[in-house]
Amino acid sequence: MKVPVLSDEKIIDSWRKNATPWTKAIRESQIESRTLVTNQAIVEAVLSVSPHTVLDVGCGEGWLVRTLVEQGKEVMGVDVIPELIEQASQLGRGQYAVLSYEDLAEGKLSRRFDAVVCNFSLLGKDSVNNLFGAIPHLLQPHGSFIVQTIHPVLGTGEHPYFDSWREGSWAGFNNDFSDPAPWYFRTLSTWVRLFSTNGFILQELQEPIHPNTGLPASALFVGKLQTAD
């Protein structure tokens, strides 16, 4: 059965095909905006909330897990793609598990962390909406949920500015990549509402600046789990 072209399933289908070149791209620092701006931004954002334990959701080949472990944090990484978790495990320095966002939404991980981080890993529609509802159950009281994503106002490009599926692209990547994953575009309004309606106080909306353009390279949200009144 064919996977629909613009769907949560297709995202996983595409990433499964690109796990090997992706691991190479990250480990060889091939993505300039990451090495110049966004890697440091997400590390600093996580450290700023002083967590002892961190869950990296959609951890990929594990660079952020390793970096945070080096900073003395106890870190677990989860990803739906077995090959990426295999690549991550080979370098060790962290706990890893193959878990989908649906697994997390269904409560298949019964631990609580001081912080949960998603670094450019919230790409889908329903999968992301459901994951947001599950994050509070993965956090300690007053825990932090930190999300870095494409800046909506800059990322909308030539498209009108409303929530919708967008086709993917590997423009700028080498020929080892194929069949790019689609992604679900959300406006800033929608991102803010995802935090506020799922029990988070949005404490920061950072906009790390790309030195070459003077414009934000990403949007980075820091939400704090609100206590029940």
Add this chain to the structure above:
Amino acid sequence: MKVPVLSDEKIIDSWRKNATPWTKAIRESQIESRTLVTNQAIVEAVLSVSPHTVLDVGCGEGWLVRTLVEQGKEVMGVDVIPELIEQASQLGRGQYAVLSYEDLAEGKLSRRFDAVVCNFSLLGKDSVNNLFGAIPHLLQPHGSFIVQTIHPVLGTGEHPYFDSWREGSWAGFNNDFSDPAPWYFRTLSTWVRLFSTNGFILQELQEPIHPNTGLPASALFVGKLQTAD
């Protein structure tokens, strides 16, 4: 003594000169983005928090006060420009006072409201920073602070994206306007931080869409006063 070209004082100086054409522009619906998009957006945002009492800070000639009074709200409007308050008072339907943001920051208005609204009226640097700190004292517990402003990511134009003074312009307005006020540009990050560091939970960041461009015509923040834990 000459007022510095890019300063909080200069903003007031300029608006004082343009009170008459401004009143005419608003009352004759000369500003398309307002009549098409942002007027309705701010009215709906205020009504969405169901306030009984509202304070309109920087109310100008009073259109929003009048509109909210028509919706059954008890509304007070304050502005630093005496001529604008005079124009507003002549049409009645609301309480008005000439008060500067410094007056509010110093506690010269000793009432509390269910909602405080600033519609394109937060233009300065220190005056705005200080006003944010004063708003909690003008609000009932769990009161709302609603701010509509130029969308930073679209409003930055050709300038690099960081907080800074910008020169004003009356482009698109008629020749009755002169000596445009400067304004202090803030990034989205800074706006969000102004809310979170002054005791507000940011519940909404609305981006009312302009029908002609498909892009946000403004950024509209809805903050709720956080209770002390």
